[in-house]
Amino acid sequence: MHWIRAHLGxxxxxxxxxxxxxxxTAQVAPSEVQGARVERPVGEWLMRMHEASRxxxxxxxFVVLSAQGGxxxxxxxxxxxxxxxxxxxxxxxxPARSTFRRNDEVVTFLPISRVAVMERRESLAxxxxxxxxxxxxxxxxxxxxxxxxxxxxxxxxxxxQIAPKDGLRFGYRxxxxxxxGLALKLQTLDAEGAVLEQAAFSELQxxxxxxxxxxxxxxxxxxxxxxxxxxxxxxxxxxxxxxLKTAVAGFKPMxxxxxxxxxxxxxxxxxxxxxxxxxxxxxxxxxxxxxxxERLLAMGATNTLTRRLGDWWLTAVGxxxxxxxxxxxxxxxxxx
Amino acid sequence: xxxxxxxxxxMSALADxxxxxxxxxxxxxxxxxxxxxxEAWHEYHLVGDVLRSRELASGPLDARLVEQVRAAVAGExxxxxxxxxxxxxxxxxxxxxxxAAGFAxxxxxxxxxxxxxxxxxxxxxxxIARAAESPASVASADQQAMIRDPRLDELLAxxxxxxxxxxxxMPAGFLRNATYEAPGR
Numbered sequence: 001m002h003w004i005r006a007h008l009g010x011x012x013x014x015x016x017x018x019x020x021x022x023x024x025t026a027q028v029a030p031s032e033v034q035g036a037r038v039e040r041p042v043g044e045w046l047m048r049m050h051e052a053s054r055x056x057x058x059x060x061x062f063v064v065l066s067a068q069g070g071x072x073x074x075x076x077x078x079x080x081x082x083x084x085x086x087x088x089x090x091x092x093x094x095p096a097r098s099t100f101r102r103n104d105e106v107v108t109f110l111p112i113s114r115v116a117v118m119e120r121r122e123s124l125a126x127x128x129x130x131x132x133x134x135x136x137x138x139x140x141x142x143x144x145x146x147x148x149x150x151x152x153x154x155x156x157x158x159x160x161q162i163a164p165k166d167g168l169r170f171g172y173r174x175x176x177x178x179x180x181g182l183a184l185k186l187q188t189l190d191a192e193g194a195v196l197e198q199a200a201f202s203e204l205q206x207x208x209x210x211x212x213x214x215x216x217x218x219x220x221x222x223x224x225x226x227x228x229x230x231x232x233x234x235x236x237x238x239x240x241x242x243x244l245k246t247a248v249a250g251f252k253p254m255x256x257x258x259x260x261x262x263x264x265x266x267x268x269x270x271x272x273x274x275x276x277x278x279x280x281x282x283x284x285x286x287x288x289x290x291x292x293x294e295r296l297l298a299m300g301a302t303n304t305l306t307r308r309l310g311d312w313w314l315t316a317v318g319x320x321x322x323x324x325x326x327x328x329x330x331x332x333x334x335x336x
Numbered sequence: 337x338x339x340x341x342x343x344x345x346x347m348s349a350l351a352d353x354x355x356x357x358x359x360x361x362x363x364x365x366x367x368x369x370x371x372x373x374x375e376a377w378h379e380y381h382l383v384g385d386v387l388r389s390r391e392l393a394s395g396p397l398d399a400r401l402v403e404q405v406r407a408a409v410a411g412e413x414x415x416x417x418x419x420x421x422x423x424x425x426x427x428x429x430x431x432x433x434x435x436a437a438g439f440a441x442x443x444x445x446x447x448x449x450x451x452x453x454x455x456x457x458x459x460x461x462x463x464i465a466r467a468a469e470s471p472a473s474v475a476s477a478d479q480q481a482m483i484r485d486p487r488l489d490e491l492l493a494x495x496x497x498x499x500x501x502x503x504x505x506m507p508a509g510f511l512r513n514a515t516y517e518a519p520g521r
Contacts, residue, residue, distance in 0.1 A: 046503040063364055064515045068451045068482070069353035071367075074515040089514040099514040106497075121497060138503060172504070186508040195356060199512040202364050232498065259494060269494060276502050280495040290487070297450040297483070300516070302495075304450065304488065315488070317495040322453065 037158070042144035045160055048181035049174065054080055056180065060153065060204035061092070066300030067196050076201075079212035086215040100219035107219050116225035122255075138275035141165050141250040150175055152184040153204040162276070167191055168249055168324045169277050170301065180206070188301035188319065197300035233261035238335070240268045242283065245331045248324065250274040272318075272328075279318030281328060286313045296322050305329060343373040351377070450483050 040048070057080065063073040077088040089099040098109040108117045141164060148159040157175040164171050171193070175185035185200035237243060237256045244253075251272040259267050267284040291313045297304040305316045305325040314332065316325040343366045349355050350363040366373040496513040 050503070062511050062515055064512050065350075065360065065364075067353050069351045071350070072515050074511070076511060087510070089511060091515065101510065101514075119497065174508075183504075183508045186504065186512070195360075197512075198360065199508050199515070200364075255498065257498060267491075269498065271498060273502065276504055278495070278502060280491070280498075282491050282494070296453040297488070298453050299450045299492075302492065303453075304492075315491050317491060 037146040039146060040144065041139065042142050042162060043139055045144050045162075045174070045176065045181075046138070049176055049183045052177065052180040052182035053078070054085060056080065056182070056206055057208050057210040058182075058204060058206050059208040059210060060201045062089075062199065063202045064199045064300070065197065067194070068299065070300065073202070077208075077210050077215060079210040079215055081212050084212070086212055086219065088215050088218065100215070102216065102219060107222075109222075109225060114225050115228055116222045117228045117230065119230060137250045137252065141169065141274055142276065147173070149178075153201045155179075155184055155204065155206075157184050166249065167321065168251075168327070169274060169320055170196065172276070175200070177206075182206070190321065196298075231261040233258040235268070237268075237270050240270075240283075241334055241336045242268065242270060242281075243333060243335050244328070245333050248272070248279075248327050248331065251279060251328075254278075277319045279316065279320055279325070279328060281332060282315040282317070283309075283332075284313050284315075286311050298322070310334065343370050347373055347377045450485070450488060452483055 056078075058076070058078050060076050061073060062076050063071065065071050072091070072093045074092050075090040077090075079086050083103075085101070085103055087099075087101040089101075091097045091099075096111045098111075100107045100109075104121050106119050106121050108119075109115075110117070142162050143165065144160055144162050146158050147161045150157050150159050152175045156178045158178055160174045160176055162172040162174065171189040171191075173187040173189060174183050176182070177184055184204065185198065187195045187199075188197045190196055235256050235258050237253065240256065240258070251274050254271045254273050256271065257269045259269055265285060267282050270281040270283070272279045272281075286308055291306070291308065293306070294308060295304070295306050297306075301319045303318060303320065303322045303325055305314075305322060307314045307316075307329050309329075309332065312334070314329055316328050318325060318328075346355075346359075346363045346366055350360070350367075355363050363373075367377060496516070502509050
């Protein structure tokens with residue numbers, strides 16, 4: 001176990017040196033900020049949180065609570081070694097399922113159906129490129145400030161409020177570990193500041209002796225499981241005949257897929273993001289029997305809107321206010 | 337922290353989504369530390385499940401519980417219930433978007449589900465109807481009802497898989513999606 005710690009230590013030092021020179025503001029040593037509030041621009045907070053999770057092993061229990069009363073929790077193991085990150089998420093509520101992630105490869109084991117789903121989620125590899133790109137919207141549409149101090153799962157944390165600059169998106173409150181910056185608790189807030197959803201560690205052991213090789217082994221062991229590799233058919237909104245009359249401020253179109261791959265009668269998914277929140281517009285041919293009810297639905301931080309658009313049926317899903325989904329729906333138009 | 341609520345009451349409040357901040361934290365701790373609280377939580381789930389799922393109301397004990405609860409709510413507002421559902425996996429009854437009744441007397445219906453916020457544009461179709469024995473009477477669409485829809489589950493999963501382009505992904509965002517993830521393919 002010692003060689004992993006030593007290796008990690010070296011990697012951490014190397015990374016800290018690189019990170020230190022790249023950062024606009026120098027990292028302040030922990031002793032200097034005890035009690036003092038360190039203000040950082042929003043991008044820097046997010047980067048700090050991201051890096052913290054890449055540099056440490058940890059084991060913990062993670063709980064997600066929604067304003068409507070739903071609760072789900074999972075046990076997390078996280079190991080890292082240089083550039084490789086492996087995570088194991090074991091669901092504690094709902095049907096048994098294990099999710100493994102190695103960088104952007106994700107394997108989900110579903111014991112009930114004995115199916116293992118293997119995917120490469122490109123969205124996971126996009127950060128921190130998201131923050132570093134010149135036209136990133138985050139600083140334009142969100143601001144960050146420290147609003148307090150608190151303890152989460154036994155760790156001293158700074159409470160950072162990430163406020164939206166307009167009503168098209170939600171706000172967030174993040175409890176960031178004072179020493180490492182790790183995001184311990186994340187709340188999604190609506191315009192009135194009410195908590196829509198809270199995701200937090202109820203228990204956390206930082207620098208736990210998690211064995212990366214053991215996690216990798218478990219991730220690769222698909223004995224007794226039927227392996228599925230869903231293929232994503234990448235397309236463009238224009239090719240599918242869709243466009244937005246007016247762009248929704250801050251939300252850039254990121255990608256477009258046809259699901260399932262290769263089916264002309266299938267659903268087109270058009271994805272937008274403002275850097276923190278994502279919206280998916282699912283469009284499929286209208287079917288009177290299946291598409292009976294236009295609805296507005298809420299589940300935690302995720303809202304859904306369903307609506308008929310002529311011969312088409314739209315399901316708009318996103319971690320944004322319902323009014324934003326309505327704006328998307330109103331602007332979506334058929335080109336051909 | 338003062339014991340203003342018993343852990344049982346805390347579980348009920350937690351399930352109703354009435355807790356915030358420090359209280360929320362306290363309830364969370366209770367779930368993990370107190371076996372009694374966990375039992376209460378489980379019980380509330382069970383009550384809800386049995387009310388809505390025929391598959392679970394199998395034994396005589398369950399049936400009696402169902403009848404007791406039904407009698408208690410007989411005078412209350414209508415039970416929101418989805419019309420004939422498409423065939424589901426055996427485990428769907430205990431997970432997924434459960435139908436919650438709008439009344440608070442039946443304690444926790446802490447389901448992970450879609451809450452109907454509104455039926456915006458179309459004339460309301462009778463998606464909400466009264467439970468079995470009682471004479472039909474349609475609840476207003478404004479009532480806090482939860483619905484379940486496997487198709488929405490599918491789209492939500494797709495949104496989470498490929499729409500997760502967020503600076504919040506690591507770790508909280510990814511963990512949140514993995515914890516929340518809808519089952520069944």
